[in-house]
Amino acid sequence: MSFISLSLLAGLFAYLSPTNALTAPSPATSACSVLTSSLGAKKVASSRLSLEYISSKQDYWNARQSSYKPTCVIYPEAAEDVSVALKAINAAGTRFAIKAGGHNTNDFFSSVDDGVLIDLGYMTAKSYDESTTLATYEPGNRWGDLYNFYQPYGRTVMGGRLNGVGSGLALGGGLSYLSPQYGMACDSFRELEVVLPSGEIVTASNTSNPDLFLGLRGGGGNAYGVVTKYTVQSRPAGKFFAGNIVYLFQHTDAVVDAVRDFTLYNLDPKASVMATYETLTTPDLNLNLDEVIILFVVYDGEDPGTAFANFTSIPNLVDTSSLRTYPQVTDMPVPLLAQLTRADNIFRMGVHHIETDTYKTALKNWRAWASANKGQYTYTSFNLYPVAKSLTDASKAQGGNALQMPDGPWLWSNYVLSTPPDLLNVTYEKVQASFRDMVAATPMATDLPLFLNEAAKDQNALATFSTYSELQKIKRKYDPDGFFETKTGGWSFA
Ligand SMILES: Cc1cc2nc3c(=O)[nH]c(=O)nc-3n(C[C@H](O)[C@H](O)[C@H](O)COP(=O)(O)OP(=O)(O)OC[C@H]3O[C@@H](n4cnc5c(N)ncnc54)[C@H](O)[C@@H]3O)c2cc1C
Ligand SMILES: *[C@@H]1O[C@H](CO)[C@@H](O)[C@H](O)[C@H]1NC(C)=O
Ligand SMILES: *[C@@H]1O[C@H](CO)[C@@H](O)[C@H](O)[C@H]1NC(C)=O
Numbered sequence: 001m002s003f004i005s006l007s008l009l010a011g012l013f014a015y016l017s018p019t020n021a022l023t024a025p026s027p028a029t030s031a032c033s034v035l036t037s038s039l040g041a042k043k044v045a046s047s048r049l050s051l052e053y054i055s056s057k058q059d060y061w062n063a064r065q066s067s068y069k070p071t072c073v074i075y076p077e078a079a080e081d082v083s084v085a086l087k088a089i090n091a092a093g094t095r096f097a098i099k100a101g102g103h104n105t106n107d108f109f110s111s112v113d114d115g116v117l118i119d120l121g122y123m124t125a126k127s128y129d130e131s132t133t134l135a136t137y138e139p140g141n142r143w144g145d146l147y148n149f150y151q152p153y154g155r156t157v158m159g160g161r162l163n164g165v166g167s168g169l170a171l172g173g174g175l176s177y178l179s180p181q182y183g184m185a186c187d188s189f190r191e192l193e194v195v196l197p198s199g200e201i202v203t204a205s206n207t208s209n210p211d212l213f214l215g216l217r218g219g220g221g222n223a224y225g226v227v228t229k230y231t232v233q234s235r236p237a238g239k240f241f242a243g244n245i246v247y248l249f250q251h252t253d254a255v256v257d258a259v260r261d262f263t264l265y266n267l268d269p270k271a272s273v274m275a276t277y278e279t280l281t282t283p284d285l286n287l288n289l290d291e292v293i294i295l296f297v298v299y300d301g302e303d304p305g306t307a308f309a310n311f312t313s314i315p316n317l318v319d320t321s322s323l324r325t326y327p328q329v330t331d332m333p334v335p336l337l338a339q340l341t342r343a344d345n346i347f348r349m350g351v352h353h354i355e356t357d358t359y360k361t362a363l364k365n366w367r368a369w370a371s372a373n374k375g376q377y378t379y380t381s382f383n384l385y386p387v388a389k390s391l392t393d394a395s396k397a398q399g400g401n402a403l404q405m406p407d408g409p410w411l412w413s414n415y416v417l418s419t420p421p422d423l424l425n426v427t428y429e430k431v432q433a434s435f436r437d438m439v440a441a442t443p444m445a446t447d448l449p450l451f452l453n454e455a456a457k458d459q460n461a462l463a464t465f466s467t468y469s470e471l472q473k474i475k476r477k478y479d480p481d482g483f484f485e486t487k488t489g490g491w492s493f494a
């Protein structure tokens with residue numbers, strides 16, 4: 001028998017076999033057709049050519065997530081739709097993902113290959129109650145949408161430092177420029193509407209399902225249920241003195257010392273700083289064109305006094321500080337370079353006691369890696385986030401959160417790696433492994449929590465929380481059959 005007829009025969013056999021997709025629909029396909037009839041075709045995109053499907057698939061900050069192909073995308077408009085969807089997905093036994101702003105960089109945290117993508121992007125309602133100063137919003141809003149909405153009331157909500165990030169940020173804690181005053185974004189939660197893995201719609205608050213409320217205050221999204229509405233304490237937003245100060249790398253040590261002094265000595269909770277060391281892959285010709293330090297300074301008020309004096313006294317290329325509204329603060333003109341070009345972007349985290357030098361070692365190791373691996377990436381950065389005592393105090397005063405943050409001051413360090421999209425897998429795996437090993441070999445504090453929002457999945461960030469065993473119990477209680485545990489991505493509770 002010729003080779004061609006052999007393969008024809010094999011193809012025919014596959015066609016006739018009962019496991020073939022043509023004869024028995026896959027779990028994902030059956031969930032999608034059930035959902036098309038129960039939710040209505042308007043709320044389901046099954047065609048890979050539909051504009052909605054394409055935009056849901058394309059819109060991830062880590063372009064790698066766009067390579068995964070959901071079988072269909074559903075667009076809930078209310079908690080009831082999410083409930084119907086979870087029941088159908090569970091019954092079909094298919095994989096799924098929950099997507100808000102699509103900024104998490106980890107594989108399958110908000111993307112799915114061959115499964116149902118629940119895109120919350122159409123749930124964009126929001127409101128403000130002047131008598132209670134409480135704000136409510138649905139999960140499809142980006143922070144920029146919310147900051148713009150609350151601005152005319154002279155208010156804002158606790159959320160991302162860049163306006164394009166999605167609401168899922170607060171479920172992973174949420175670090176805001178206002179955090180030294182009011183704690184993490186999740187500390188301002190007052191009541192959440194949650195669809196449990198069972199499909200039941202419940203309220204999580206201080207008084208209703210308080211354990212679930214604790215888990216959702218920084219213990220991660222897509223673990224205990226789907227949040228369909230947030231009620232939060234809003235915060236005043238007037239004029240801010242804010243900007244970017246840009247330095248050449250010859251000032252690396254001076255800037256890191258100023259970050260240390262700010263972390264240790266600044267006692268004004270209205271002052272907030274983020275330092276980003278950024279490197280492009282272009283060769284280092286000793287012209288310093290491949291490296292730059294961009295400092296973000298934000299002061300809640302018109303006069304920062306001497307809060308940033310240790311930074312402004314270092315010679316700089318440009319200082320854009322000026323008076324801004326809060327929406328303008330989160331849209332600063334010197335964007336992170338990684339925002340400009342579409343790439344495979346990943347995050348890793350470190351955490352440091354300010355009394356040790358491990359953050360300096362981290363910066364040194366990262367710089368050495370960036371220099372030794374020129375050509376392997378398009379962009380990489382190392383970022384320092386001070387965690388002030390006033391932040392951890394504000395968190396405690398509101399009942400604490402899933403991190404039960406030890407008293408500040410201490411420092412989170414964040415690493416970003418951008419590689420060109422569509423790299424061969426073997427090249428991608430190699431550069432990722434090398435970057436991972438560099439971070440893993442860098443000393444860090446073992447008694448402080450990693451930052452969930454910007455940790456890599458293999459860093460097992462939840463296990464660094466002192467509340468981990470409590471979170472495992474909450475997970476078992478609200479996801480008793482392991483539906484979310486086995487069918488969607490996210491942090492491991494094992
Ligand atoms: C450019 C950039 C800037 C950033 N700046 C900050 C910052 O200033 N502060 C900070 O804290 N973090 C920041 N981050 C990190 C960010 O918080 C995380 O990437 C976060 O996961 C993004 O949330 P999202 O809704 O955009 O993403 P998604 O990937 O859509 O969601 C994140 C995770 O939460 C789950 N999830 C989302 N919504 C729900 C819901 N309603 N119910 C249940 N699960 C849900 C998703 O399934 C997913 O696992 C930044 C990230 C980027 C890329
Ligand atoms: C600046 O740094 C010095 C130590 O070098 C410190 O004593 C001082 O308090 C810092 N100033 C501010 C405003 O943080
Ligand atoms: C409940 O919420 C308030 C903030 O509104 C907070 O102060 C308090 O500590 C929380 N916890 C309990 C158990 O009441």
Ligand SMILES: *[C@@H]1O[C@H](CO)[C@@H](O)[C@H](O)[C@H]1NC(C)=O
Nearest residue numbers: 064067068107113424425426
């Ligand atoms: C490359 O990796 C992606 C994501 O892990 C996977 O979907 C794809 O099948 C891989 N391609 C090859 C050729 O191995």
